[in-house]
Amino acid sequence: MMNIKQYIIDKSKELNIDMVGFTDCEPFEYLREYLAERKSLNINTEFEEDDIDRRLDPKLTFPECKSIITIGVSYNNDFDEKPDYKLKGIISKSSWGIDYHIVLRKRMESLIHEIKKVKDFNCQYYVDTGPLVDREIARKSGIGYYGKNCSIINEKYGSFIFLGYILTDLEIEELSIPVESKCGDCDLCIKACPTGALEGAFRVNPKKCISYLTQTRDNIPYDLREKMGNKIYGCDTCQKACPKNRSILKPNHEEFIPYDTKGYVDLEKLLYMSNKEFKEIYGKMSGSWRGKNILRRNAIIALANNKNKDNIKLLLPLLKDPSPMIKEYAAWAIEKLKR
């Protein structure tokens, strides 16, 4: 009989899947206390499944689950071409090119298709939006270890990797072996975080994380607005500071080349862009999922942070914007720039 595990590993390579690993479907009971603590401190986010049981137990999502195939795909593309906008905002690497949910789902669909050629099986697959804790599945599957910034770091590809998993009813012998954390004494990520969101090793307070702030619809506290700089979507600071992201493999997958945006937004243009134009330029990137106004809000914060009084005239028309959120942030930004 053929070795299904080796077959999956071989097919993954052919399909441009950089990392693949295998684990069982035992619940991650040991994370229960931490998840409950985050909830009681109100630092869990609106982007995660609320039901802790469902976060921990794969069988509550897929009752027939016997094994999990986990994939990792690098998005650490080199791209240095800067657009010549007068006022630039930054888009994090996780939102370069085509939305990773689509890219990884396609990779997994192709893999499932290949496996079905040799063995019939049932499965469910997820990227980011499933109820389970993706990073824990990746750790258990040997894809990588937790960095002190909480990101999963793969030894060959670093931490700029997206994760996906397939819950299956396949019997897979010889599961992957998790890798020990290799951060050692290094705490460069903790020191680099502009807001102190990394409150300790392996402890991120999402409510202070700039990535969260760029996505939430909640009101952003004034002191944190100031620390967002000109970040319009996501934040790469803790990963850029990480030495484990140096001297690593960079497959430079075509899908994550930021052809449309070059990794930046034109702040001036974004503020007054039509929905149609927004869709054309930013529609394909993962960072557009919260809609145009959230990114416009972040652009207002960026204009306030760049401290140039000339920005006031750009902001004034926004005091009449149909969105109460935009009006409020514009008023705050104008006041801040006047000082």
Ligand code: B12
């Ligand atoms: C909510 C969410 C966010 C929130 C909260 C982040 C967070 N850390 O929880 C916000 C909006 C801030 C966010 C930001 C980002 N996210 Co996000 N996010 C998620 C989501 C939907 C849930 C995360 C979650 O479960 N958090 C729960 C808490 C408990 O997890 P945690 O804080 O990471 O804590 C872990 C460690 O503390 C560890 N741990 C606890 N105690 C101890 C003790 C020791 C000794 C050790 C070793 C470990 C350890 O276990 C915990 C559980 O995994 C997942 C997808 C999913 N469904 O799982 C993506 C996901 C985690 N995000 C991802 C990405 C890419 C990002 C960003 C890099 C995007 C960006 N550039 O802006 C940043 C990174 C921020 C960071 N440093 O974590 C990837 C991570 C890939 C990777 N290589 O790790 C994921 C897995 C999506 C995916 N499928 O690819 N995200």
